Amino acid sequence: xxxxxxxxxxxxVSHLARMVRLAGEMMTNASIALHQNDLALAALVVDDYDxxxxxxxxxxxxxxxxxxxxxxxxxxxxxxxxTVHALGHAQRMGNLARHVAMIAQFKRPNPMTxxxxxxxxxxxxxxxxxxxxxAATAIEYQDPLSGCRLAVADDEVDALLRxxxxxxxxKDWSDGVEPAVNAALIGRYYERFGDHAVAxxxxxxxxxxxxxxxxxxxxxxxxxGEHRLPF
Amino acid sequence: xxxxxxxxxxxxVSHLARMVRLAGEMMTNASIALHQNDLALAALVVDDYDxxxxxxxxxxxxxxxxxxxxxxxxxxxxxxxxTVHALGHAQRMGNLARHVAMIAQFKRPNPMTxxxxxxxxxxxxxxxxxxxxxAATAIEYQDPLSGCRLAVADDEVDALLRxxxxxxxxKDWSDGVEPAVNAALIGRYYERFGDHAVAxxxxxxxxxxxxxxxxxxxxxxxxxGEHRLPF
Numbered sequence: 001x002x003x004x005x006x007x008x009x010x011x012x013v014s015h016l017a018r019m020v021r022l023a024g025e026m027m028t029n030a031s032i033a034l035h036q037n038d039l040a041l042a043a044l045v046v047d048d049y050d051x052x053x054x055x056x057x058x059x060x061x062x063x064x065x066x067x068x069x070x071x072x073x074x075x076x077x078x079x080x081x082x083t084v085h086a087l088g089h090a091q092r093m094g095n096l097a098r099h100v101a102m103i104a105q106f107k108r109p110n111p112m113t114x115x116x117x118x119x120x121x122x123x124x125x126x127x128x129x130x131x132x133x134x135a136a137t138a139i140e141y142q143d144p145l146s147g148c149r150l151a152v153a154d155d156e157v158d159a160l161l162r163x164x165x166x167x168x169x170x171k172d173w174s175d176g177v178e179p180a181v182n183a184a185l186i187g188r189y190y191e192r193f194g195d196h197a198v199a200x201x202x203x204x205x206x207x208x209x210x211x212x213x214x215x216x217x218x219x220x221x222x223x224x225g226e227h228r229l230p231f
Numbered sequence: 232x233x234x235x236x237x238x239x240x241x242x243x244v245s246h247l248a249r250m251v252r253l254a255g256e257m258m259t260n261a262s263i264a265l266h267q268n269d270l271a272l273a274a275l276v277v278d279d280y281d282x283x284x285x286x287x288x289x290x291x292x293x294x295x296x297x298x299x300x301x302x303x304x305x306x307x308x309x310x311x312x313x314t315v316h317a318l319g320h321a322q323r324m325g326n327l328a329r330h331v332a333m334i335a336q337f338k339r340p341n342p343m344t345x346x347x348x349x350x351x352x353x354x355x356x357x358x359x360x361x362x363x364x365x366a367a368t369a370i371e372y373q374d375p376l377s378g379c380r381l382a383v384a385d386d387e388v389d390a391l392l393r394x395x396x397x398x399x400x401x402k403d404w405s406d407g408v409e410p411a412v413n414a415a416l417i418g419r420y421y422e423r424f425g426d427h428a429v430a431x432x433x434x435x436x437x438x439x440x441x442x443x444x445x446x447x448x449x450x451x452x453x454x455x456g457e458h459r460l461p462f
Contacts, residue, residue, distance in 0.1 A: 067312070071298075071302035084312065180412055188416065
């Protein structure tokens with residue numbers, strides 16, 4: 001009975017990692033669609049969001065079933081509760097990738113036409129995709145130190161967002177209001193995407209080492225990690 | 232034993248409603264600070280976020296303790312799981328209010344100086360605050376129909392955001408790039424704030440009527456409600 005329960009728990013964690021990896025691939029494709037003006041690829045990303053929704057629904061159902069049928073405690077309970085949190089983060093990551101893809105689909109002129117903004121958003125997109133892949137690996141390997149590693153990479157995303165706003169607000173910005181607003185929103189989507197990846201990785205730390213009783217683990221788990229002004 | 236458990240559950244729900252109401256009051260004050268250029272009030276909102284963090288930590292701890300010690304099933308389990316979700320939404324609402332307050336604190340010129348943008352953001356702020364208050368009431372009265380009611384009000388927030396982008400992108404916009412980007416971000420924060428309030432209210436519906444087994448309740452609970460292009 002407990003062996004079957006732990007097999008179920010392992011399967012849950014492995015599906016969660018798959019969902020986070022899918023969100024990362026969606027963001028990679030959304031960024032390529034944006035940078036190469038590839039409308040068909042953007043449409044594929046938008047369609048991929050249905051997979052994210054399906055995974056969310058089925059994995060949340062598994063979490064509730066495990067809680068109802070097995071009444072886990074201690075470390076097992078932490079796995080289920082942190083998975084419930086991580087599902088919300090992974091779903092938002094997929095949705096943010098969809099937002100970027102929809103800008104690629106519908107916004108003319110493409111906000112990537114500005115030569116100064118393009119390399120900044122390209123670097124942000126690479127880091128965002130990498131953060132998702134690293135969060136998935138952290139889940140698979142149950143690595144309690146991954147949260148700190150991801151937070152360092154996420155600091156670069158935050159710094160790039162501030163740099164992006166510096167470019168948009170400079171006196172020599174000549175591409176007009178609409179491309180500036182779109183670039184700002186894309187930057188903000190990458191930044192939020194990175195925050196969610198860090199929160200998932202920190203959830204792994206809580207899962208492996210967590211001490212719910214004093215609440216420090218929850219604070220350390222990064223749910224309140226976003227303290228800086230986002231631009 | 233079960234009476235004590237249900238008293239604990241009632242207390243949890245009542246604290247959650249208090250947390251959502253606090254997030255709404257923070258957004259009201261952040262909007263007043265923005266519109267009246269009130270730096271002291273903006274600083275108060277930023278400080279209030281500590282209360283949100285404290286409530287999140289203590290309520291999540293209660294949820295985990297209830298799951299570990301009482302192993303609830305059926306409706307009781309739904310209350311705890313939907314509270315775990317709602318805590319995440321309420322924490323994000325407080326954080327979004329903090330974002331608006333920080334723009335009021337640090338952005339010069341104040342993005343509210345544009346005469347065309349000001350009434351649109353004022354209306355959005357009123358609706359956002361009302362959505363939070365309505366979500367708190369929905370929790371207190373366990374009203375399963377509140378989700379639909381809030382979604383209607385939230386549609387107006389979404390329409391106002393599209394209207395705002397229309398103003399910012401029009402040929403006669405003359406206030407420059409930085410106020411436009413800031414106004415766009417504030418609009419986006421109100422829109423996300425409303426989405427979280429709707430998700431909380433729809434969680435009440437799931438809690439009262441939910442059928443986890445087929446997943447429809449979870450889909451209906453609005454976690455994927457944000458399907459439109461946000462601008």
